[in-house]
Amino acid sequence: MKKKLRNTANHLFPLLAVALILLVWEELVKFCNVPEWILPGPLQIWHTLVETWSLMLVHARATVIESLLGFSLAIIMALIITFVMNEISLVRKALYPIIITSQTIPIVSVAPLFVIWFGYDLLPKIIVVALVCFFPIAISLLNGMAAVDRDYLQLFKSMQSSRWNTFRLVTFPLAMPSFFAGLKISAAYSVMGAVIGEWLGAKEGLGYYMTLAQHSFNVDRVFAAIVLITIFSMLLFVLVSITEKLVIPWNDKFIN
Numbered sequence: 001m002k003k004k005l006r007n008t009a010n011h012l013f014p015l016l017a018v019a020l021i022l023l024v025w026e027e028l029v030k031f032c033n034v035p036e037w038i039l040p041g042p043l044q045i046w047h048t049l050v051e052t053w054s055l056m057l058v059h060a061r062a063t064v065i066e067s068l069l070g071f072s073l074a075i076i077m078a079l080i081i082t083f084v085m086n087e088i089s090l091v092r093k094a095l096y097p098i099i100i101t102s103q104t105i106p107i108v109s110v111a112p113l114f115v116i117w118f119g120y121d122l123l124p125k126i127i128v129v130a131l132v133c134f135f136p137i138a139i140s141l142l143n144g145m146a147a148v149d150r151d152y153l154q155l156f157k158s159m160q161s162s163r164w165n166t167f168r169l170v171t172f173p174l175a176m177p178s179f180f181a182g183l184k185i186s187a188a189y190s191v192m193g194a195v196i197g198e199w200l201g202a203k204e205g206l207g208y209y210m211t212l213a214q215h216s217f218n219v220d221r222v223f224a225a226i227v228l229i230t231i232f233s234m235l236l237f238v239l240v241s242i243t244e245k246l247v248i249p250w251n252d253k254f255i256n
Helices: 002-031 042-051 053-087 089-102 107-118 122-146 150-158 163-200 206-215 219-247 249-255
Strands: none
Touching: 002 042, 042 053, 042 219, 053 089, 053 122, 053 163, 053 206, 053 219, 089 122, 107 122, 107 163, 122 163, 150 163, 163 206, 163 219, 163 249, 206 219, 219 249
């Protein structure tokens, strides 16, 4: 009973905090007579979201497709590269510093190059999302693999298990909690990466929609797009969390 009450409180308090912030925001905007083109209130943003729903869904569809494809590509890349790095120490020593150093390069500085090279279609946005999502997944998975008990590995080695079987049956299953930790971080980043790619060059998408709205001083439309981006990011995060509980249910007690 106490656990149920605690879980209810854990979910209720964030909702109350958000509701309080929105209420204060709405009242301050009205009290200070802030123009809508500078800062609209939550109610105005909601009305705009409802009025432009059909148009925003068209752009949202493109953003979601880019996010999912880029996220999937990042997972595949991370699995392949981390497997090779984990099995071949020389490759790990060569690539690990490069992966770390790559994060010092702002993605907005290289994304325009992808537009020049690959045009305004889906591909440059997918690449941006993959680059944004790859690092948390790869580093988390590498750390999880490094933490695997050496006794398990020695046992499988003594049974003359192949490297692939050892990875499939021991290393990867034991590294899954770390893997899903990286997935959840990347899931939250994926939609953001797609929007960044759309800011720098696109024909459709929420980032493209926000750019047009910003140039027209339709700040309420910008905030409406931000609401959709937040919702999609949260849904993807929740989807990964549900998948984690289904795949590694034994880890649930450590999460909670």
